[in-house]
Amino acid sequence: MSDNVTAAATPRGLWVKFALPSLLGAIVFLFPVPNGESFTIPFGVLIDWVNENFGTLVSGLLIAVTVISAAVTVAFSVFGLGPKQGFLRHVFQVSPTWMVLRVLGAVFCLLYFTGTGPDFVISDATGGTVVGFLMKNLLALFFFAALALPLLTDYGFMEFVGAFLSGVFKRLFRLPGRSAIDGLASWLGAAPVGVMLTVQQYDMGVYTRREAATVATTFSIVSVPFCYVIAKVVGLEGVFFSYYASVILIGFVCALVLPRIPPLSRMPDTYANGAVPHDDDVVLPGETLLRAGTRMGLARAAAAPGPAGFLRNGVQNLIGIWFGLVPATLAIAMIALIVAEYTPLFTWLSMPFVPVLEWAGVADAQAAAPGLVIGFADMYLPALIGADIASQETRFLIAILSVSQLIYMSEVGALLLRANLGLNLGHLAMLFVIRTIISTPIAIFLAKVVVF
Template identity: 45%
Template sequence: MTSYMDKSQQPILGNNTVDPETPKAGQWRAAMWKFLLFSALGIALFIIPFEWDGKVTILLGVLTDTLQTALGGFVSYITMALVTISFIGALAVKVLKPNLSEGSLAKKLFDIEWFWLAIRFLGMAFVWMIFLQVGPEFIINRNTGGVIFEDLIPVLIPLFFFAILSLPFLTDFGLMEFLGTLASKVFIKLFKLPGRSAVDAMSSWFGAASIGLLVTMQEYDKSFYSQREAAVIATTFSVTSIAFTYVVAKTIGVDNNFVFFYLTIALTGFIAAIIMPRIPPLSLKPDTYHSGKSMLDEGIPAEYTTYQWAVNRAVTRAHSMPSLGKVFKRSVHNLFDIYLGLIPVTFAIGTIGLGLAEYTPVFNWIATPLVPVLEWLQIPEAAKAAPAMIMGFADMYLPALVGKSIESEMTRFIVGAASITQIIYMSEVGALILKSNIKLNVLELFLIFILRTIISLVVITSVAHLLY
């Protein structure tokens, strides 16, 4: 212990722009407790799974469910208020052109481009149409806008409330530095990513895809990830939670085989995570940073063991954090940014996507080239399976809803597993990526979705043929 404490007196090796000093003596002990306690709280909230009320979940999930129940029908009014304020505030800034100070909360929330203003208008219009049940059936039907209004948003509002406010415990008090240093060599070799992205993956696997994505967005905004790294992590590691995977398995009728179902998804996701960063469009993304320069250095000095350096970096990061009051204030700003920026986008894009799936043959047309591929892979009822898989681009739950009518259990197994490993769905993950500073457009997201689908099909079908 003595020799280790001696080493801790050396300055941390960071980048050329941000080089905080390693705390010493009493400061070291205080920072160590800060790292241990707040990181443990983050792990308890986001990562540790346990059984609650008959389902596997995490503490964040319990808090979300509790708040959702407490809000009840009132969440509808909260939703309408958020999307209405979101549009009117942005419109006022565009028309009145007030002199908003750079970096102010008002500028961050309402000073947006015309495209996003139009999206916010659509989101607001759709919300009021659905609530009043006035307008085209394409929008107000229970299976289109109703899914967003009654099923998705009532979960997202309480989820984001707890997730955004408590996310700093997971990301800002040394846990990312500690796990990132330990996992850096493996992640760089396998996935061409920094080791700290392991935290993004864990928070998705045990929490929710949106949670892992929120971690990625914040890390990119802080310049801990390059544009390429953030794009890879967002489209590769933002997998859905174990709990939702079981919901999909139950809906599509393969929950009796859930262990193999989940292991297949894990294997498929691992293989896709190795391949996707090495092919376009992700491989073509530049290694540029949001602030113009990297704030990350995962190199390990020769005089330190990997574990010692992991602790050193974690404690130093905890020591450099501001007061909890300042952390909370920043989190509240991020919460309003998500509420006013994401909710309208989710309504606009999600409703249109579900409407196209419900009322048009668009997904059948798009899926036509996929049918011979499924037949070549010897998947029964290929003509029914192909559109179900393509519908996953609109919403992850759609393939399960459509695929449950397929008679072949093997085909249902493949459709359900593929819907989880496709990752990109516009009703939530896609909308969140588009709203973020990570520069991925709709066409790129669709191409990534198709590539992931092809990779997933090969792996999942191979396993399915062994099982069935």
């Protein structure tokens, strides 16, 4: 279907294909349901149900995923086995660094579940936190997310909502209207997917280098299901909607500030070599926002897969995430927590923040301070090291930072450095620090005055 086809000429079946998956996705990820004395989302109910009723099965599945990932990755990357191209080659042929991380993930997992590893691996503070809790939750999360997130991202919901936000992105964030759709792709879907989409748009001439760098570093926020896991890690799932509203507010403030200051403000407004600049065609001349959103939503739905393709894509996404991301995430989180628990490195790095937090009246400031710096390695780490802090206000601050700092080197940072957007490690570190400086006082205020 062309974008120019009018709504009146649209077949009824296409309306159903646009509206039904989008509505179902919105219910699963955004609709509040009672949970005791508080509220949660249906997605969270599914994760909790699986972990409560199939804990042993999930543990066995985690062992199988990490071991198979390590073995097949070594076979593909070292010995050249397997198909020479295609989906499996893309998942399992990786760089030496990622291969080592996947092997380490399998080793840590086996040592923990067999109880044969050293104390620094199998203790509750390290292996118990990462393998016994976080990764089991992530395994269930990835299963449902791989199958359900496309309901939000592939059938027109993003385009429909993005049309209404396009003017806001132009006026407030100094970005073209189409960036609203890419921003939603990152926010509702997965941050790495959003980064890759933005880089593709830059290569095609949709964005200048400044615009692409701004979208990639400002709107690639952790998705709704990941936010739920962060809230669960720190024991705040009971106030999930207050927490997520705070994430949105802080993300909005950061998005207002960052494009107007270095390093993003100094990025050149030039297009990629060989790219033909595109017109910003989100809302056509004389078109209302509703008609523009409907037009783009229906066009996206027309290109979206049917039930068989939806299932096939979901299974491929699940394989890519389970076997590609889970073992490496496990290894990175374990290494960082071992360093945090058994060395003073992060304590030293966070010492300048302790008096600032104490001045702001943050309880357990000494324990919370490492959470302000450790997130540069991986987004889960602040929540993991802050999970045992007694003060719920302080845990709220740590949970906010886990999501709002945004630049983490285990995934998004690595993608940004490999992209041709002109961002270097110094830029990413500067953006991480600026986001931390902006997010921390707002989160402290929200925790003390609004939420608790």
